[in-house]
Amino acid sequence: MKLLKEQIKDLVKRCLVQLDPALTELVFEVDYPATEKFGDYTVNAALKAAKFLKGNPMDLAGQLAEKLSADAEAGQLFVKIEAIKPGFINFYLNPVFLSAQVESILKFKGDYGRSDVGRGEKIQ
Numbered sequence: 512m513k514l515l516k517e518q519i520k521d522l523v524k525r526c527l528v529q530l531d532p533a534l535t536e537l538v539f540e541v542d543y544p545a546t547e548k549f550g551d552y553t554v555n556a557a558l559k560a561a562k563f564l565k566g567n568p569m570d571l572a573g574q575l576a577e578k579l580s581a582d583a584e585a586g587q588l589f590v591k592i593e594a595i596k597p598g599f600i601n602f603y604l605n606p607v608f609l610s611a612q613v614e615s616i617l618k619f620k621g622d623y624g625r626s627d628v629g630r631g632e633k634i635q
Contacts, residue, residue, distance in 0.1 A: 515588070516541045516552070519602060522585050523556045526578040530571070534560055550591070550601035557598040568598025576600050 513521070519541045527534040539556035557572035564571070572594035579585045579592045579600070591603040616623045 518584075518588065519552055519554065522579060522582060523554055523575065523600070526575050526582070527556060527560060529578060530560075530574060531564060534563065537563065544601060549595065549599075550593075550603040552602040552604075554600045554602070555598075557594070557600060561598060569594065569596060572598040572600050 520539075523539070523541075524535075524537075527537060537556065537560055539554060539559045541552055541554050544550055544553040557575055558568045560566075561568035561571050576592050576594040585592060588605055588608050589602045590605045591601075593601050593603075595601055
């Protein structure tokens with residue numbers, strides 16, 4: 512299972528490419544907002560894309576937020592996706608999704624989050 516930040520990045524990339532295929536390789540960050548009132552995650556993709564496209568970051572953020580809100584996968588993860596000035600996109604987690612994560616943690620007990628990634632490889 513992908514980390515939530517990776518899922519958000521994939522969702523945003525998919526919407527960016529719909530707006531302009533040249534945005535395939537755009538580098539942007541998925542982070543936590545400075546305060547809780549701005550949601551659970553924030554993305555600066557519209558700010559980065561606007562520089563590349565020479566457009567208005569807020570307009571682009573609004574378009575992306577609209578596309579993301581209409582996405583079925585995003586709808587399962589988030590109850591609200593909004594564009595805020597100067598061009599960030601904020602994501603608010605769906606309580607149903609969070610409850611499912613708790614159930615998964617309880618189901619796997621001590622094995623939750625365990626991974627074989629890097630096992631057997633030397634680290635210098």
